[in-house]
Amino acid sequence: MRNRTIGAGFLALALAGVALFGACTGEIKNALTSSGQGGSALTSVTGTGGDLFSTGNSVDEKLVLEPQTATVEVVNGVSKPLSFTAKYGGVQVFPGTWYVDRTDVAQVSAQGLFTPLNGKGAEVKVFAKANGQVAQALVTVIFKQVTDGGMADDTKTKLENPSGMDSAITWAYPYDGTVWPRGLLAPELMWQGAGASGGVEDSYLFHFTSPVLDVKVFTTAVGGRYQVTQPDWVAISESGNGSAVKVDMARLTNGAPTALKVVSHTWTMARGSMRGSVYYWVNNLGRVVRLKPGQEAPEDFLKAANVNGCSTCHAVSANGHTMIIGGDVDVSKFDLLNNQPVFTLSTAKKGIRNWAMPAISPDGKFVVENNAPLPGPPGGSDGLFDSDTGQKIPMSGLEGATLWMPAFSPKGHKLVYVDANNSHDLATYDFDLGLGKASSPMPLVPAGNDSSLLRICFPSVSPTVKQGEMDEGKTFAVYHRGTPSSMDTRFGPGDLYLASVDTPGVEVRLANANGDNYPFAAGDRDRHYNYEPTFAPQPSGGYMWVVFTSRRTYGTRRTDGHNQVKQIWMTAIDLHPEPGKDPSHPAFWVRGQDPMDLNMRAYWALDPCIQKGDTCKQDSDCCDGSPCVDGKCGGPSSCVEVGQFCEADVDCCDPEAKCRDNTCDYDMPK
Numbered sequence: 001m002r003n004r005t006i007g008a009g010f011l012a013l014a015l016a017g018v019a020l021f022g023a024c025t026g027e028i029k030n031a032l033t034s035s036g037q038g039g040s041a042l043t044s045v046t047g048t049g050g051d052l053f054s055t056g057n058s059v060d061e062k063l064v065l066e067p068q069t070a071t072v073e074v075v076n077g078v079s080k081p082l083s084f085t086a087k088y089g090g091v092q093v094f095p096g097t098w099y100v101d102r103t104d105v106a107q108v109s110a111q112g113l114f115t116p117l118n119g120k121g122a123e124v125k126v127f128a129k130a131n132g133q134v135a136q137a138l139v140t141v142i143f144k145q146v147t148d149g150g151m152a153d154d155t156k157t158k159l160e161n162p163s164g165m166d167s168a169i170t171w172a173y174p175y176d177g178t179v180w181p182r183g184l185l186a187p188e189l190m191w192q193g194a195g196a197s198g199g200v201e202d203s204y205l206f207h208f209t210s211p212v213l214d215v216k217v218f219t220t221a222v223g224g225r226y227q228v229t230q231p232d233w234v235a236i237s238e239s240g241n242g243s244a245v246k247v248d249m250a251r252l253t254n255g256a257p258t259a260l261k262v263v264s265h266t267w268t269m270a271r272g273s274m275r276g277s278v279y280y281w282v283n284n285l286g287r288v289v290r291l292k293p294g295q296e297a298p299e300d301f302l303k304a305a306n307v308n309g310c311s312t313c314h315a316v317s318a319n320g321h322t323m324i325i326g327g328d329v330d331v332s333k334f335d336l337l338n339n340q341p342v343f344t345l346s347t348a349k350k351g352i353r354n355w356a357m358p359a360i361s362p363d364g365k366f367v368v369e370n371n372a373p374l375p376g377p378p379g380g381s382d383g384l385f386d387s388d389t390g391q392k393i394p395m396s397g398l399e400g401a402t403l404w405m406p407a408f409s410p411k412g413h414k415l416v417y418v419d420a421n422n423s424h425d426l427a428t429y430d431f432d433l434g435l436g437k438a439s440s441p442m443p444l445v446p447a448g449n450d451s452s453l454l455r456i457c458f459p460s461v462s463p464t465v466k467q468g469e470m471d472e473g474k475t476f477a478v479y480h481r482g483t484p485s486s487m488d489t490r491f492g493p494g495d496l497y498l499a500s501v502d503t504p505g506v507e508v509r510l511a512n513a514n515g516d517n518y519p520f521a522a523g524d525r526d527r528h529y530n531y532e533p534t535f536a537p538q539p540s541g542g543y544m545w546v547v548f549t550s551r552r553t554y555g556t557r558r559t560d561g562h563n564q565v566k567q568i569w570m571t572a573i574d575l576h577p578e579p580g581k582d583p584s585h586p587a588f589w590v591r592g593q594d595p596m597d598l599n600m601r602a603y604w605a606l607d608p609c610i611q612k613g614d615t616c617k618q619d620s621d622c623c624d625g626s627p628c629v630d631g632k633c634g635g636p637s638s639c640v641e642v643g644q645f646c647e648a649d650v651d652c653c654d655p656e657a658k659c660r661d662n663t664c665d666y667d668m669p670k
Contacts, residue, residue: 063088063130065137074118075144084112086128086135095130101654105141116141121212121239143235144214151218155252158259159205162250166260168194172521173555175586176265179572181541183273183293185591186233189226190555192521201254209246213239224556242271242542270541271666272642276606278547279316280568283598286310291592305339307331313356313378318410318537320606322364326356326378333387336608345390354380359406359415366436371420372404375488384436397438409461409475410537414501416459416477423447426456428501445499445507457487460534462544465575466660475501478533478546489549489600493528513571513584526552529562536604542666544573547602557595566598640664
């Protein structure tokens with residue numbers, strides 16, 4: 001983490017008997033150029049009004065870098081460094097501070113030597129600071145990699161020059177148009193048809209390109225699948241700054257005179273990584289598990305705490321500290337920060353089930369029971385409860401209100417629910433997290449907008465997104481619509497929808513996430529089986545993110561009927577949805593879960609650690625490696641990295657990042 005206070009200036013000149021500003025321009029420039037190279041010669045000089053080296057010519061007095069633009073190629077992990085020169089008024093000077101905006105792509109030395117790290121490509125801004133001025137240059141680092149697997153040159157040439165489209169192959173996964181966050185495990189590419197039944201008789205080329213990326217993989221893929229390597233995936237997903245990546249695949253059948261193109265797709269790579277963890281229920285095991293993006297397998301954290309039995313019907317606080325369990329285990333509230341039980345509502349199963357799938361406030365303090373007619377059954381009580389004691393909180397504004405499938409917003413200012421007493425409409429309360437009080441109930445979306453799929457189920461509330469410092473921000477609810485039986489995801493169809501929490505009556509079908517018009521390899525088999533969406537509590541990389549349960553096929557790994565498949569998928573939602581326009585994108589399977597399990601009811605929460613700006617006792621308490629300084633994670637004087645707590649745009653280390661919902665993040669690419 002960089003410190004916000006960066007001391008860097010020109011060489012201090014002390015000329016005995018001569019006033020500094022009385023010296024001639026030529027004498028000052030000569031002194032600058034004779035100082036020698038290196039950061040140590042340029043320790044801080046503080047001007048007391050105007051520029052220290054004023055010549056009266058504003059054009060000549062700018063600090064500039066040479067070259068202003070440059071291109072560096074990384075070819076199979078090898079590149080050459082690039083040397084920068086700083087000039088002030090046309091004369092070379094030696095700034096003491098150099099830095100780049102993409103430290104994951106390149107580094108720059110105190111002498112201005114720019115060196116790619118050889119793992120990915122991007123447009124990298126190079127900065128030099130001196131005497132209150134900042135000079136900037138732009139380097140385009142192009143990452144090029146070829147993996148040929150010993151393939152013959154003639155075969156590679158044919159694959160690079162396909163003569164037409166291959167009609168014998170049907171693409172299965174991933175989907176064209178997918179938006180990917182950073183930090184995930186590499187996907188497996190899958191297809192059906194000729195050459196997908198085994199053997200090595202066919203040769204393939206997978207070609208990934210963008211303005212800063214050119215990755216070619218020649219291979220003899222077996223069984224209609226190719227697992228992208230993790231180093232290649234890091235380069236593919238993290239090169240650029242939120243750019244599109246073109247994905248081309250060609251096939252050459254053994255003995256054929258020419259190759260044929262299989263697909264030409266486009267993916268978008270978000271600028272940020274997913275933060276937090278997904279908590280979901282493995283239905284066939286009766287266990288809630290935790291999966292962090294990038295992990296090969298989920299963590300059975302309840303087993304580690306000796307919590308056994310059916311831990312189901314759960315909810316997780318947005319801050320990642322608290323889980324409420326409404327299953328058959330002798331735990332109602334579980335401390336995720338310390339991995340231990342906190343409170344048990346009752347040892348009787350009926351009592352424990354009262355807290356099945358409740359709304360839990362983002363700080364884990366409050367619980368609102370879910371009174372929807374679901375298996376169990378859950379609920380049974382109105383009002384607001386203290387999660388530490390199970391006692392009902394008086395004068396909460398929820399007296400007499402038995403809500404269906406309630407959910408708090410990540411900031412706790414909204415409580416969204418399905419109205420059990422008014423045709424099952426989607427509705428919301430304003431909520432004061434400090435007072436523990438709900439007010440101003442307001443209907444949002446009537447249940448009958450879609451004549452074929454009436455019931456609104458399992459709403460979840462988005463983080464509040466702002467378009468500027470003065471913007472109050474907008475909040476959305478995502479949910480699935482289905483027949484009454486689809487409230488239990490074992491039965492009936494379901495599709496995802498999005499509604500405004502601020503403006504009643506604004507609803508849009510998430511057709512891209514549902515795959516309404518996508519040419520699935522399984523066709524209509526993969527439509528209308530999407531349930532239980534949940535927003536991630538923070539945006540990332542210029543998007544909001546939703547995890548949901550789906551019974552669609554997963555490539556060629558799970559192709560059986562929808563009654564046998566239930567997995568966790570994820571979709572990107574545009575950060576600033578346009579009215580009437582579907583802001584979702586084709587979904588992707590969350591790797592790390594077991595594709596043979598029946599997984600459902602995913603909650604996305606922040607990691608169970610202390611966020612930047614919050615009270616801490618030691619460094620290990622803090623997320624993202626932030627130090628615990630003066631009792632606060634990150635300390636009082638450090639700038640804020642992307643993904644960490646902020647209060648204003650100026651708090652963010654990266655000048656292109658914005659403070660959105662108290663988190664430094666990037667806007668969605670235009």
